[in-house]
Amino acid sequence: MTATLAPASVTPPKPQQRRDTKTLHRLAFFGLLAATAVLYLWNLTASGYGNEFYAAATQAASQSWKALLFGSLDPGNTITVDKPPAFLWVSGLFAKVFGFSSWAVLAPQALEGVAAVGLLYATVKRTSGPAAALFAGAAFALTPVATLMFRFNLPDALLVLLMVAAAYCTVRALEKASPLWLALAGSAIGFAFLTKMLQAFLVLPALALAYLIAAPTSPLRRLLHLLGAGVAVVVSAGWFIALVELWPADSRPYIGGSTNNSLWELAIGYNGLGRIFGSSGGGPGGGGMGGGNGNIGFGGETGIGRLFGASMGPEISWLLPAALIGLGAGLWFLRRAPRTDRTRAALVVWGGWLLVSGAVFSFMSGITHPYYTVALAPAIAAVAGIAGSELWRGRGHFPVRMALTAMVAATGVWGFILLDRTPDWTPWLRWALLAVTAIAVAALLFGLNRRRLAGVLVVAALLGSSGYAVATASVTHSGSIPLSGPRSQQGGGMREGTSSTEVVQLLKATGTEWAAATTGAQNAASLQLASGRSVIAIGGWNGSDPAPTLDQFKALVAAGKVRYYVEGGRGGGGSDISEWVAANFEATTAGGQTLYDLG
Numbered sequence: 001m002t003a004t005l006a007p008a009s010v011t012p013p014k015p016q017q018r019r020d021t022k023t024l025h026r027l028a029f030f031g032l033l034a035a036t037a038v039l040y041l042w043n044l045t046a047s048g049y050g051n052e053f054y055a056a057a058t059q060a061a062s063q064s065w066k067a068l069l070f071g072s073l074d075p076g077n078t079i080t081v082d083k084p085p086a087f088l089w090v091s092g093l094f095a096k097v098f099g100f101s102s103w104a105v106l107a108p109q110a111l112e113g114v115a116a117v118g119l120l121y122a123t124v125k126r127t128s129g130p131a132a133a134l135f136a137g138a139a140f141a142l143t144p145v146a147t148l149m150f151r152f153n154l155p156d157a158l159l160v161l162l163m164v165a166a167a168y169c170t171v172r173a174l175e176k177a178s179p180l181w182l183a184l185a186g187s188a189i190g191f192a193f194l195t196k197m198l199q200a201f202l203v204l205p206a207l208a209l210a211y212l213i214a215a216p217t218s219p220l221r222r223l224l225h226l227l228g229a230g231v232a233v234v235v236s237a238g239w240f241i242a243l244v245e246l247w248p249a250d251s252r253p254y255i256g257g258s259t260n261n262s263l264w265e266l267a268i269g270y271n272g273l274g275r276i277f278g279s280s281g282g283g284p285g286g287g288g289m290g291g292g293n294g295n296i297g298f299g300g301e302t303g304i305g306r307l308f309g310a311s312m313g314p315e316i317s318w319l320l321p322a323a324l325i326g327l328g329a330g331l332w333f334l335r336r337a338p339r340t341d342r343t344r345a346a347l348v349v350w351g352g353w354l355l356v357s358g359a360v361f362s363f364m365s366g367i368t369h370p371y372y373t374v375a376l377a378p379a380i381a382a383v384a385g386i387a388g389s390e391l392w393r394g395r396g397h398f399p400v401r402m403a404l405t406a407m408v409a410a411t412g413v414w415g416f417i418l419l420d421r422t423p424d425w426t427p428w429l430r431w432a433l434l435a436v437t438a439i440a441v442a443a444l445l446f447g448l449n450r451r452r453l454a455g456v457l458v459v460a461a462l463l464g465s466s467g468y469a470v471a472t473a474s475v476t477h478s479g480s481i482p483l484s485g486p487r488s489q490q491g492g493g494m495r496e497g498t499s500s501t502e503v504v505q506l507l508k509a510t511g512t513e514w515a516a517a518t519t520g521a522q523n524a525a526s527l528q529l530a531s532g533r534s535v536i537a538i539g540g541w542n543g544s545d546p547a548p549t550l551d552q553f554k555a556l557v558a559a560g561k562v563r564y565y566v567e568g569g570r571g572g573g574g575s576d577i578s579e580w581v582a583a584n585f586e587a588t589t590a591g592g593q594t595l596y597d598l599g
Contacts, residue, residue: 412437500591
């Protein structure tokens with residue numbers, strides 16, 4: 001990784017060789033993007049609307065500009081989703097242009113995934129060359145949780161794209177100590193905050209530390225540039241918070257998940273400290289559903305082994321042992337490098353990202369889902385690609401070769417263990433992985449320097465995760481807590497709502513502003529998607545939000561704006577509304593569902 005680890009003499013390539021090599025790398029890059037697009041877009045609509053909660057919000061955004069702006073669950077703008085709306089801006093505009101459909105709901109995330117892979121390639125290439133960049137891009141694309149999330153409608157797809165964009169801008173800033181590129185990195189993080197709030201800030205320590213260490217300028221200028229980037233974060237995230245807080249509350253939707261109709265409180269409470277410490281402050285879901293209960297859908301037991309456990313391990317950990325070994329080896333071998341060494345700076349960027357985010361995911365005790373780990377995928381892939389490439393170049397030195405051998409062996413053995421957790425699915429694959437790993441390890445130990453060995457190493461590194469990723473893409477996923485792997489999911493985690501044909505037909509025939517109201521977002525989303533008509537989700541995600549209030553609901557009914565109340569839905573909220581409806585209106589049954597005609 002330093003000059004002493006490279007071969008003593010290298011014959012410079014001829015101009016024609018350089019042109020041919022550039023062409024080959026360019027073709028490989030476009031091949032990577034094309035293959036990623038096929039993996040993420042193929043048979044995409046088989047999963048229907050994916051997560052119906054967010055699909056309903058996309059539907060609302062396609063029908064109402066105000067719903068698009070605030071991320072409302074319904075076009076009538078009663079209540080928002082429990083996240084900031086940036087990712088719904090993308091899918092909502094997509095649905096406005098192409099029409100609302102399953103494809104319009106899911107395709108934006110797939111395209112964001114292709115863009116994230118391309119941007120990761122561009123970032124790694126600037127510090128470590130095209131070979132490392134190709135490996136990093138492929139490893140990222142083939143991480144099972146990445147394949148899952150870039151084929152699903154959750155905020156994490158846009159979050160990851162924006163965080164990779166921030167890393168790219170930081171690497172550009174490091175080259176010439178550019179305050180402009182660093183400010184762009186801050187802006188990317190700010191918009192990532194508007195996608196999934198405080199999770200976006202987990203990469204900030206790594207980006208700031210890398211610039212503070214390695215930017216080629218004076219310490220004072222480095223600090224001033226970082227201060228400017230911090231201002232960019234505040235401005236790019238704060239404008240929307242200010243907009244929501246200044247907008248008259250009675251003319252905008254209630255901020256779902258908050259206790260006081262405040263986006264700022266949502267960011268700090270339910271979507272912030274509540275996720276880490278387990279207190280959601282009254283937001284949906286409560287704080288006790290997270291780690292510590294062993295539930296697969298909620299991350300499993302907290303602790304240092306959580307990322308390797310039954311819940312998160314198959315999602316993200318395929319290259320995690322190799323990345324940790326490579327990070328340690330890289331920083332050790334580069335300990336005497338110049339302060340501005342670009343390879344070490346890159347390891348600080350991606351390694352810091354990995355360590356900080358990994359520690360938070362491992363020990364956070366609030367609501368945690370395995371798919372959150374997609375935020376680790378770019379860092380793991382980049383560290384493995386950069387460290388592996390540099391160790392390969394210096395493999396003529398015994399300590400370097402041993403570090404590379406350890407990376408390969410750990411990847412193969414751990415991949416075998418992960419595949420063995422689903423023993424009935426392609427059992428031959430884990431044995432093939434073990435055989436290829438053994439060949440690669442033996443070749444490295446005996447010092448074989450043939451270039452074809454590089455291909456064997458790549459196969460050993462990616463065989464297990466690629467098989468699991470392709471299996472993930474080949475089955476359908478729906479519900480609120482998707483998991484990667486070969487098993488199809490229908491309503492995984494918390495069940496989606498169901499709607500009878502008779503009820504849907506009644507809703508379609510309405511002419512009121514809201515066709516119906518029901519308790520909880522899951523039932524409301526199902527009714528809204530099936531009918532195409534606006535449905536009030538009383539209490540938001542799980543019925544616990546104070547919106548609408550009983551007085552507000554009475555006013556809507558008196559004004560003739562709501563036609564039906566559909567009994568059902570989950571959550572304890574909205575009981576006062578359901579009791580009032582039951583006491584004042586006659587119940588009827590349609591398709592096995594109880595509803596009340598409020599008109």
